[in-house]
Amino acid sequence: MSESLAVGRAEGWARAQPQARAQPQARAKSGATALDPRRTLQLALAALWLFDGILQYQPSMFTTAFPQMLGDSAQGNPAVVAGPITWSAGLIDHHLALLNAVFATIQVALGLGIAWRPTVKAALAASVAWSLAVWWLGEGLGGVLAGTASLIDGAPGAVILYAVLAVLLWPADRAAEAPFTAARGAGPGLARALWLAVWGSMAVLAVLPAARAPQALSGAISDMASGEPTWLAWLDIHAASALNQHGLAASIVLSAVLAALAASVFLPVRRLRPVLVLALVVAVVLWLAQGLGGVLTGMSTDPNSGPLLALLALSFWPAPRPAEGSPA
Amino acid sequence: MSGMSGPGWLAGIFAALMLTVATYCTGRLVAARAWRRPTELDTDGAHVVMGVAMAGMLVTGLRTFPVSLWAGVFAAGAAWFGYHALRARRAAPATPWRCLQPAPHLVECAAMLFMLLAVPASAAFLALLPAVFLLGWVIRLADRLAVPVPAFAAAPGTPAPAQLMAGGTGTPGRPAGLLAPRCAALCSMAMGITMGYMLITML
Numbered sequence: 001m002s003e004s005l006a007v008g009r010a011e012g013w014a015r016a017q018p019q020a021r022a023q024p025q026a027r028a029k030s031g032a033t034a035l036d037p038r039r040t041l042q043l044a045l046a047a048l049w050l051f052d053g054i055l056q057y058q059p060s061m062f063t064t065a066f067p068q069m070l071g072d073s074a075q076g077n078p079a080v081v082a083g084p085i086t087w088s089a090g091l092i093d094h095h096l097a098l099l100n101a102v103f104a105t106i107q108v109a110l111g112l113g114i115a116w117r118p119t120v121k122a123a124l125a126a127s128v129a130w131s132l133a134v135w136w137l138g139e140g141l142g143g144v145l146a147g148t149a150s151l152i153d154g155a156p157g158a159v160i161l162y163a164v165l166a167v168l169l170w171p172a173d174r175a176a177e178a179p180f181t182a183a184r185g186a187g188p189g190l191a192r193a194l195w196l197a198v199w200g201s202m203a204v205l206a207v208l209p210a211a212r213a214p215q216a217l218s219g220a221i222s223d224m225a226s227g228e229p230t231w232l233a234w235l236d237i238h239a240a241s242a243l244n245q246h247g248l249a250a251s252i253v254l255s256a257v258l259a260a261l262a263a264s265v266f267l268p269v270r271r272l273r274p275v276l277v278l279a280l281v282v283a284v285v286l287w288l289a290q291g292l293g294g295v296l297t298g299m300s301t302d303p304n305s306g307p308l309l310a311l312l313a314l315s316f317w318p319a320p321r322p323a324e325g326s327p328a
Numbered sequence: 329m330s331g332m333s334g335p336g337w338l339a340g341i342f343a344a345l346m347l348t349v350a351t352y353c354t355g356r357l358v359a360a361r362a363w364r365r366p367t368e369l370d371t372d373g374a375h376v377v378m379g380v381a382m383a384g385m386l387v388t389g390l391r392t393f394p395v396s397l398w399a400g401v402f403a404a405g406a407a408w409f410g411y412h413a414l415r416a417r418r419a420a421p422a423t424p425w426r427c428l429q430p431a432p433h434l435v436e437c438a439a440m441l442f443m444l445l446a447v448p449a450s451a452a453f454l455a456l457l458p459a460v461f462l463l464g465w466v467i468r469l470a471d472r473l474a475v476p477v478p479a480f481a482a483a484p485g486t487p488a489p490a491q492l493m494a495g496g497t498g499t500p501g502r503p504a505g506l507l508a509p510r511c512a513a514l515c516s517m518a519m520g521i522t523m524g525y526m527l528i529t530m531l
Contacts, residue, residue, distance in 0.1 A: 039471075047460075047467045054463065054524050058531075059334040097335060108521065115470035229453050296453055298531045 037181045041315050042114055042124075042169050048311075049127065049162070050111030052302045056104035060299050066100060067093035070138055076146030081136070088137045106130065124166040131163035138301075149205045151254070152220035152289055154305040156201045161308035164194050168315050179269040182315040192265045195316060198309075199262035199279075206255040217250050218243040224291030227299065236291055257282065269318050276313045283309035334529045342522045343386040349515045350379025360507050367507040370412075371427045374405055375515055378440060382522060385443060399444050406437035432465045432516070439523055443530065459527035466520040469513045 035043070060066070071089035074082035092099045110130065113123025135141060135157045142149055142157030149155035170185030178184040182191040210216060222240035225233040243250050261282065264275040287293065287306020294300035353375040360367040381398050384391035409430040416430060427433055439458040506512075 043467050043471055046470070047464050050463050050467060050521075050524075051460065054459070054521070054528050057334070057338065057525050057528070059529060062335050062338075097337075101338065111467065112470050112517075115467040116473055117471065231453075296456060296531055298529075 037317070038169055038171070038184060038315075041165075041181060041311060042120060042171070044311055045162070045165050045169060046111045046114035046123075048111075048303065048307060049107055049114060053104050053107030053109075053111060055295065055301055055303075056100065056107055058298055061100050061104070061301065062097055064093060064096065065299070067096065073138065073140030073143070075140075076143070076148050077140050078145055081141060081145060085137055085140055120171055124170060127166045128163045131159045131166070134159045135163075144201075144205070147208060148210050149208065150211055150216070150220050151202055151206055151286060151305075152217070152224065154290065154293075155205045156198075158293075158302055158305040158308060161198065161305055161312065164198060165308065165311055165315065168194060168312070180272070180316045180318050182312075191316070195265040195312070196262050198312065199258050199265075203255045203258035203262055206251050206258060212248050212251040214245050214247045217247045218245075221289050224289070224294065227294070227297035228291050229296055232288075232291055232296065235288060239289060265316065272316065272318060276317055279313035280310055283307070283313060334525075339386040342525060343383040343390055345518055346379040346383040346386070346522055347390075348379075349518050350376045350383070352511070353379065353515060356507055356512070363507075365505070365507040366425055368427045368512070369425050370408060370430075371433060371512070371516075374409075374433055374436065375519060377401055377405075378436065378519060378523075381440065381444075382519075382526065385526065395444050399441060402437045402440040402444065406434055406441065409434035409437060432462070432520075435461050435465075436519065436523060439527060443526060455527045455530045459524045462520040462527075463524045466517045466524070469517050469520075473510060473513055 055061075067089045070092060071086060074085035074089070077085070107130075110123050110127045113119040114127070116123075139154075139157045139159055140146060142155045142160065143153070144156050168182040168186050168191055172185040174185060174187050175183050179188060180191070182195075186194070205211060218240040221236050221243065225236040225240070228236065257278075261275060261279050264272070267275065283306050286309065287304065290304045290306055291297070293302060293304030293306065295303050353372040356367050356372045357369065357376070359365065360369070360372075377398075380392060381402075409427070412426065412430040413434055416428070435458050439462065442455065442458065
């Protein structure tokens with residue numbers, strides 16, 4: 001007999017009983033476990049991996065458009081970076097159906113592995129390795145070395161954010177009294193450094209020559225409208241129209257906001273909430289500008305960086321002190 | 329029916345998975361009656377019909393009944409799970425023979441209707457909502473697969489599922505439990521992933 005669903009059933013049964021709802025302490029004594037903030041974020045990360053895996057199963061991923069898209073990411077990169085990208089794109093082109101199915105299955109397995117408690121550490125570790133490999137061979141290091149990185153395309157690379165989140169949500173408790181969830185496993189120093197690296201790099205990338213050109217931002221956003229549902233295309237086209245010829249000013253403002261977000265992680269924790277709300281707003285706006293990562297076009301491999309940035313912000317939300325013996 | 333597309337061999341694998349789930353859930357219904365062990369009759373029943381219907385949607389050769397009949401079945405299923413979702417919110421008495429968490433199954437039935445009935449391409453966004461919901465449900469199920477069993481936490485005098493099962497065929501010292509809940513959870517996960525795939529291929 002299993003324990004798993006018995007828990008769900010017992011909880012559901014107890015919820016259905018008015019008397020039982022009046023006895024939360026009895027339920028606590030019984031061992032019925034509530035999700036702590038870190039576990040909730042781990043499950044959200046798992047859901048994103050699972051979603052990525054399902055997207056990888058889309059029909060368009062079994063066509064030559066997929067290896068071509070991978071091969072295109074080599075452009076502009078140094079030879080030492082571009083060589084392996086071209087090689088892997090060629091390999092995938094030759095064994096397209098098999099390798100794409102394997103990739104999709106790996107991502108589904110990562111999602112389920114993070115969601116299943118006994119394998120959470122192994123799956124998070126594997127997700128770091130997988131993310132780094134995809135960041136190089138699938139995203140060309142996000143175009144950072146090519147000088148073509150664009151925040152609208154997810155720079156510095158949506159997939160690298162999976163690795164960052166895996167580190168921040170690692171199920172360990174190194175810091176005795178962690179100021180926020182991300183510091184529990186990684187420690188406050190490393191957590192703040194990763195936050196600074198992510199938002200700081202975005203601030204820099206926002207003002208690179210390719211990104212600050214007069215029509216760079218509006219052009220990137222309007223490109224996202226292709227293949228989108230009408231309402232989202234309308235949104236992106238109008239945003240692009242408003243930014244037309246104002247690329248430099250928009251890039252400077254965006255960069256300033258991102259730099260402020262990056263630096264504010266060193267504020268006292270009690271003052272962090274407004275910053276995190278701003279980070280969530282930026283993530284949502286960015287995701288809309290990214291056309292929701294193109295997930296509605298049937299050509300997307302992932303939902304892009306918006307949801308991951310939101311998850312990153314939530315992992316820095318000041319957390320209540322973890323209950324004793326709470327699970328990872 | 330929908331505009332689903334994708335590699336034929338992949339659809340075949342998912343169809344085989346769905347038929348396996350349907351067969352297994354049929355076995356659960358038979359075993360629950362033979363061994364007098366509680367199981368979620370409505371969930372298992374829904375998985376049997378969903379498994380058969382989805383296999384037919386994935387592989388043309390496995391089609392059985394006309395779309396209109398399937399649509400009627402899943403409309404009735406949606407009404408059933410919707411009704412029990414409302415009852416659950418009102419803290420109505422539950423039994424171990426009925427699903428305690430009807431909302432995901434309501435979404436499953438709604439998604440089946442969505443896929444069976446002709447949906448315009450502009451409604452692609454609508455396909456994503458149940459897909460995301462179902463994938464989230466799969467993740468929650470996976471999370472629960474390793475949680476230890478707590479002692480039952482209802483008020484004194486409230487019949488718990490385990491107590492209701494006591495009249496069953498449990499071994500001495502161990503009350504009869506719900507029928508293979510881990511396997512039931514795995515069936516739900518397989519169903520959720522397959523349905524998520526089918527919905528996303530409709531985008």
